[in-house]
Amino acid sequence: MLPCARCTLAVLLLGSRLSPGKLVAGVLLAVFCGAVAYCILQIVAAMRYLRVRPPELQLAEPISIVKPLAGLDLDLESNLRTFFEQEYPSFEILFAVRKESDPAVSVVSRLQREYPKISSRLVVTGEPPYPNAKVFSLEKMLEAAANDLVVMSDSDIRNWELLPAHTVQCRDEASGLAWRRPA
DSSP states (O other), X not given: OOHHHHHHHHHHHSSSSOOHHHHHHHHHHHHHHHHHHHHHHHHHHHHHHHHOOOOXXXXXXXXXEEEEXXXXXXXXXXXXXXXXXXXXXSEEEEEEESOTTOTHHHHXXXXXXXXXXXXXXXXXXXXXXXXXXXXXXXXXXXXHOSSSEEEEOOTTOOOOTTHHHHHHHTBOTTTOOBXXXXX
């Protein structure tokens, strides 16, 4: 029997009568012991989670990162900057907008000038022939992609250190699908 349960039983069974005060004290003590046990389990789980390290990158295949853009999203420049600053060995970034007058074009141009060694292109798609403009943009960027492995990322997504590596590691050769493990 758990020590908490023994304490609760001792409180409840002390004396010849079970008073309402002892009953309430016993219930509160049991709730407190449960809360403490839950907190300890959370700390243990967090420590185990933080100890896990992703596997080392065994193969650094070149990737094409496609990012459909439409207007100025919140933190657009800083989100896009994280992709320019990644340390993956071989990648290109493709951006797509419908019109050259899109406000995102100036942000992309500024980042391209700031990072001239990073392969990046802006694809102006024009108006889509069907209702889903994002899918049309993705189609046009796939046509322009130089690499077989493609990572699609929306404009409001920030790159994290191992996104490309995880994408390469999580690829299923049979289906050709890759996915990103939750961070």
